Amino acid sequence: MGFQWSLNPYMGCVHRCTFCYVRAFERRAERPSDDRYGRSIRVKTNIAEILRTELARRSWQREQIAIGAATDPYQPVEGRYRLTRACVEVLGHAANPFSIITRGPMIVRDVDVLVEAAQRADVSVTFSIPTLDPEIWRKTEPGTAPPRQRLRALRELVDAGIRVGVGMAPILPGLSDRPDLLEDVIRAAREAGATGVWANLLYLKPGTREHYLAALERDWPELLPEYERLYASTAYLPAAETQPVREQVRQLAREHGIRDRRRVKLHPPPEAEQLALAL
Numbered sequence: 001m002g003f004q005w006s007l008n009p010y011m012g013c014v015h016r017c018t019f020c021y022v023r024a025f026e027r028r029a030e031r032p033s034d035d036r037y038g039r040s041i042r043v044k045t046n047i048a049e050i051l052r053t054e055l056a057r058r059s060w061q062r063e064q065i066a067i068g069a070a071t072d073p074y075q076p077v078e079g080r081y082r083l084t085r086a087c088v089e090v091l092g093h094a095a096n097p098f099s100i101i102t103r104g105p106m107i108v109r110d111v112d113v114l115v116e117a118a119q120r121a122d123v124s125v126t127f128s129i130p131t132l133d134p135e136i137w138r139k140t141e142p143g144t145a146p147p148r149q150r151l152r153a154l155r156e157l158v159d160a161g162i163r164v165g166v167g168m169a170p171i172l173p174g175l176s177d178r179p180d181l182l183e184d185v186i187r188a189a190r191e192a193g194a195t196g197v198w199a200n201l202l203y204l205k206p207g208t209r210e211h212y213l214a215a216l217e218r219d220w221p222e223l224l225p226e227y228e229r230l231y232a233s234t235a236y237l238p239a240a241e242t243q244p245v246r247e248q249v250r251q252l253a254r255e256h257g258i259r260d261r262r263r264v265k266l267h268p269p270p271e272a273e274q275l276a277l278a279l
Helices: 022-028 047-055 083-093 105-118 134-140 147-159 179-192 208-219 221-230 239-255
Strands: 004-007 064-067 098-102 123-128 163-171 197-201
Touching: 047 083, 064 083, 083 098, 083 105, 098 105, 105 123, 105 147, 123 147, 134 208, 147 163, 147 179, 163 179, 179 197, 179 239, 197 239, 208 221
Parallel strands: 004 064, 064 098, 098 123, 123 163, 163 197
Antiparallel strands: none
16 A cells, blocks of 8 residues: 545545544634534535546556545535535545545445546445443444444445455544443444454544543543543543553454455456567
8 A cells, every 4th residue: 555645525524533633724714612512514616626627637656645644524414515425436436546434324325436536446445433431422423324234334334345344543532442331332343344444542633632631521521630640741541541452453353364255255356567579
């Protein structure tokens, strides 16, 4: 995999997750990062045309492109604008590798163009599923599809031959990092046919930090002192806090046999070799 570029058809997100790191970007841009965040989004209506032009440049080296690294490409507005679908079509026609990360089951609408693209280049999808716990999901991911609905969408894509994994991110200290809750996600991912799983813990940059801690004080006030200690001087947890959880996720994935079990595997054809003629 070469250098990875980020592609985001929409800026801003109506899901309004309490931990959304895009709030930090919005604050730096002097846009609302508080409770007003998510009431409006910016739509890049010409993104597919610009992408097509960029991919046609002679200097383009077919680098990996990540769709949705900043904001969800399958939030409800995609049902109207269909910009993510248009970008997938452009990437497929150009045989350019890409990945998608989403919480949106709407992606199953695009299974046809995803399959077509995966027959030409490396394509992968990640569903963000930090927890299956109903209370934690409702309070920290308002506006998103229920986790088990995402798992059903994952199954549909895997059955079509797409490589689809689960991103357990962000795992929330004191909430979704309990061993039984981690195992619930791993077990459900295995049952849905996930081809892989990875984990990352919460990080809190200015803009995100204030909103998340305010929500925590409202919903789980007993955890606030521990968060103020953990994130006292940094947005990121130290390795001593993150590595044990990540290792536990890796161990659970091994125990439950998370691996690529697709019945239909879509392999892009090898690149044509240019042969030199001896004269």
